[in-house]
Amino acid sequence: MENRSIVLISNNFWTLFKFRYEIIMHLRNKGFEIHLIAEVDGYEDNFHNIDNIKCHNVNFSGRSINLINELKIYFRLKRLLKLIKPTFLFSYTIKPNIYSGLLSKSSNVVFIPMVTGLGYFFNNLKKPVRKLVHILLRSSFLSAKTVWFTNSSDKQYYIDNGIIKKSIDASIIMGAGIDFTHVPNNDKDIKNETTFLMISRLLNEKGTSEFIQAAKYFFKFNKYKFILVGAHENNHHYVKKYLVEHAVRDNVLEYYDFTDDIDQYYDRATCVVLPSYREGLSTILLEATARKIPVITADVPGCRDIIKDESYGFLCKPKSAQSLVDAMNRYIRAPDDDLLKKVNKAYEFVRDNCSRTKILEEYDKILNH
Numbered sequence: 001m002e003n004r005s006i007v008l009i010s011n012n013f014w015t016l017f018k019f020r021y022e023i024i025m026h027l028r029n030k031g032f033e034i035h036l037i038a039e040v041d042g043y044e045d046n047f048h049n050i051d052n053i054k055c056h057n058v059n060f061s062g063r064s065i066n067l068i069n070e071l072k073i074y075f076r077l078k079r080l081l082k083l084i085k086p087t088f089l090f091s092y093t094i095k096p097n098i099y100s101g102l103l104s105k106s107s108n109v110v111f112i113p114m115v116t117g118l119g120y121f122f123n124n125l126k127k128p129v130r131k132l133v134h135i136l137l138r139s140s141f142l143s144a145k146t147v148w149f150t151n152s153s154d155k156q157y158y159i160d161n162g163i164i165k166k167s168i169d170a171s172i173i174m175g176a177g178i179d180f181t182h183v184p185n186n187d188k189d190i191k192n193e194t195t196f197l198m199i200s201r202l203l204n205e206k207g208t209s210e211f212i213q214a215a216k217y218f219f220k221f222n223k224y225k226f227i228l229v230g231a232h233e234n235n236h237h238y239v240k241k242y243l244v245e246h247a248v249r250d251n252v253l254e255y256y257d258f259t260d261d262i263d264q265y266y267d268r269a270t271c272v273v274l275p276s277y278r279e280g281l282s283t284i285l286l287e288a289t290a291r292k293i294p295v296i297t298a299d300v301p302g303c304r305d306i307i308k309d310e311s312y313g314f315l316c317k318p319k320s321a322q323s324l325v326d327a328m329n330r331y332i333r334a335p336d337d338d339l340l341k342k343v344n345k346a347y348e349f350v351r352d353n354c355s356r357t358k359i360l361e362e363y364d365k366i367l368n369h
Contacts, residue, residue, distance in 0.1 A: 102139025117280025
């Protein structure tokens with residue numbers, strides 16, 4: 001093979017570093033030259049000065065659509081791929097998947113897109129624009145060797161809407177995997193000083209408002225703690241900042257901005273909560289179950305793929321603060337032995353299906369095909 005190069009494309013370098021650093025190093029150690037394409041955000045610095053890894057900036061503007069900007073993205077990517085001439089191209093999230101697929105049609109690159117969730121484009125766009133996205137994805141995936149999905153619901157959505165055919169080679173790859181050799185032990189009392197922890201960007205669709213409402217409900221009992229950790233931006237996709245500020249002011253919950261040092265909050269949690277409206281596959285739930293921390297989450301795709309039913313954890317309805325409160329009450333009343341059975345069952349499922357080793361094997365299959 002004359003040219004041994006691999007391109008990985010994502011919206012930003014944070015996702016490449018946070019979720020795929022070990023994958024990138026694994027591919028590099030196999031002798032490939034690695035090219036990372038994403039929007040610079042400071043996390044590209046983690047790849048600098050590493051032999052055979054090169055970073056390239058493309059501003060994908062993940063939540064906005066602007067024709068001029070989209071054309072700039074297309075031609076910037078076209079120039080990069082023409083220069084790199086990769087052997088393999090892995091892309092993640094909708095925009096990178098579309099552009100990578102369209103540009104792969106006229107080359108010999110082995111193209112593998114990963115659908116990491118339906119996200120903003122499917123949940124918020126008006127129907128005509130959503131249909132256009134369907135058409136672009138359908139055209140893009142014609143050049144794919146295989147399509148990876150992180151959950152079966154998203155795969156079925158793509159089939160039902162004619163984006164991919166049932167006959168296409170499509171697999172469920174459960175995220176980037178968990179490295180169980182580096183998961184800290186959670187050896188505290190499973191019900192010691194009940195502390196509910198939510199780690200997420202403070203987006204409305206993550207159920208942030210419902211978590212705050214639940215914290216307000218339990219505040220009157222003066223015996224439960226609530227911790228909210230995650231980044232906030234001033235736009236309409238995020239919960240109103242004053243709701244968080246007032247909850248902190250009234251001692252309803254503790255709030256901390258985003259940090260890479262997340263273990264300090266897991267160490268305080270007796271229960272991890274994610275009342276999301278939909279996920280690709282929740283990394284937070286994978287991390288919590290790998291640490292054997294009880295979980296409360298919504299009965300939606302990307303969450304119920306990990307907490308399948310209440311023998312694994314506690315499920316609530318999405319967009320319902322009352323349902324979340326009810327799930328929290330079930331957790332509070334649950335006997336210790338029942339909680340232990342739940343966390344062990346969830347742990348065993350994630351260990352058997354979502355280990356980093358298992359995910360790396362899927363990449364190796366592509367390289368060795």
